[in-house]
Amino acid sequence: MRCLIIIPAFNEEMNIVKVVDELIENYPQYDYVVINDGSSDDTAKICREHGYELIDLPVNLGLAGAFQTGLKYAYIKKYDCAIQFDADGQHRPEYIEPMRKKIGEGYDIVIGSRFVEEKKPLSLRMVGSFLLSMAMRVTTGCKVKDPTSGMRMFSRKMISEFALSLNYGPEPDTISFLLKQGATITEVQASMEERMEGESYLTFGRSASYMLRMLVSILFIQNFRKRKKR
Amino acid sequence: MGFVLRLLLIFASLFTTLYILKRIRQAKLQIEYAIFWLLFAGVLIIMSIFPSLMIMLTRAVGMQSPINCVFLVVIFTLMLKIFMQTIEHSQLEDKVKQLTQRLAIEEKLRQDEKKEAMEEKSNDSV
Numbered sequence: 001m002r003c004l005i006i007i008p009a010f011n012e013e014m015n016i017v018k019v020v021d022e023l024i025e026n027y028p029q030y031d032y033v034v035i036n037d038g039s040s041d042d043t044a045k046i047c048r049e050h051g052y053e054l055i056d057l058p059v060n061l062g063l064a065g066a067f068q069t070g071l072k073y074a075y076i077k078k079y080d081c082a083i084q085f086d087a088d089g090q091h092r093p094e095y096i097e098p099m100r101k102k103i104g105e106g107y108d109i110v111i112g113s114r115f116v117e118e119k120k121p122l123s124l125r126m127v128g129s130f131l132l133s134m135a136m137r138v139t140t141g142c143k144v145k146d147p148t149s150g151m152r153m154f155s156r157k158m159i160s161e162f163a164l165s166l167n168y169g170p171e172p173d174t175i176s177f178l179l180k181q182g183a184t185i186t187e188v189q190a191s192m193e194e195r196m197e198g199e200s201y202l203t204f205g206r207s208a209s210y211m212l213r214m215l216v217s218i219l220f221i222q223n224f225r226k227r228k229k230r
Numbered sequence: 231m232g233f234v235l236r237l238l239l240i241f242a243s244l245f246t247t248l249y250i251l252k253r254i255r256q257a258k259l260q261i262e263y264a265i266f267w268l269l270f271a272g273v274l275i276i277m278s279i280f281p282s283l284m285i286m287l288t289r290a291v292g293m294q295s296p297i298n299c300v301f302l303v304v305i306f307t308l309m310l311k312i313f314m315q316t317i318e319h320s321q322l323e324d325k326v327k328q329l330t331q332r333l334a335i336e337e338k339l340r341q342d343e344k345k346e347a348m349e350e351k352s353n354d355s356v
Contacts, residue, residue: 216268
């Protein structure tokens with residue numbers, strides 16, 4: 001079973017080497033590709049100097065567009081599954097294997113979840129996570145304990161769907177839509193690190209507007225979408 | 231606010247909402263862009279159903295008639311939206327320009343490489 005690790009990177013010159021080197025040294029059984037999302041720093045240059053597998057986007061597309069580029073590549077190269085893997089060192093590669101097993105068991109989407117075995121801490125950051133879990137529970141009937149986890153693995157079937165359609169961002173609202181359409185999902189416990197260097201993209205204002213968008217989308221808009229038959 | 235005007239606002243908002251949902255259904259519209267219009271329609275509906283809210287706001291800002299206040303809110307929101315769109319528009323134009331240039335330059339570089347490879351070959355054979 002061939003698995004592609006997709007690493008979207010936007011201005012990650014401080015972290016990218018550590019993250020990719022660990023994958024190359026300790027996990028040579030997986031293929032990976034760095035998607036440089038039009039970074040304004042030296043991310044692309046560093047990747048070329050180290051000879052990393054790189055897709056270099058000339059302009060910034062945002063996370064959804066960058067990740068979709070990776071999925072298109074996975075689709076063209078006929079991978080069996082693909083995983084979204086952060087370039088800032090938050091995600092641990094040892095959890096890829098258990099997630100891959102779940103895809104092998106026939107699941108469409110596998111989430112590397114922080115809260116399968118551990119309890120969700122009560123903090124301001126987790127209020128959003130609670131709300132999204134609840135919205136998905138109400139609309140789909142499925143329990144997703146960690147909807148905002150960025151570590152998601154997709155099966156071959158999902159890769160083609162994500163690669164070729166509009167409104168398939170790698171976000172909780174798409175997951176909610178697919179669940180309603182009968183996609184199967186499971187979560188695997190995966191603890192995460194704090195980001196290593198540099199600043200997080202998520203400021204308070206951005207988080208708040210993200211939450212508003214996701215809630216309106218999950219609770220309202222997704223009920224009206226139609227899935228294209230392929 | 232007159233009864234007819236309120237009905238008009240409600241119908242226009244409902245129509246907008248239905249149209250936007252239809253476009254999403256047909257996969258012609260990105261959800262990020264739909265959110266604004268859905269919220270906007272929602273606010274218009276709330277203002278039409280509960281005019282007392284607008285009357286309170288009208289008093290608070292010291293205006294004469296609630297309908298003026300409705301217009302003010304709508305015009306101000308739309309102005310902001312247009313301004314944001316102007317910014318997005320110019321960024322988009324720049325991205326398209328950069329993409330076009332990058333494509334053209336890469337094509338040229340590939341041809342250059344091919345030409346160099348050919349020249350090396352012919353030098354070797356001489």
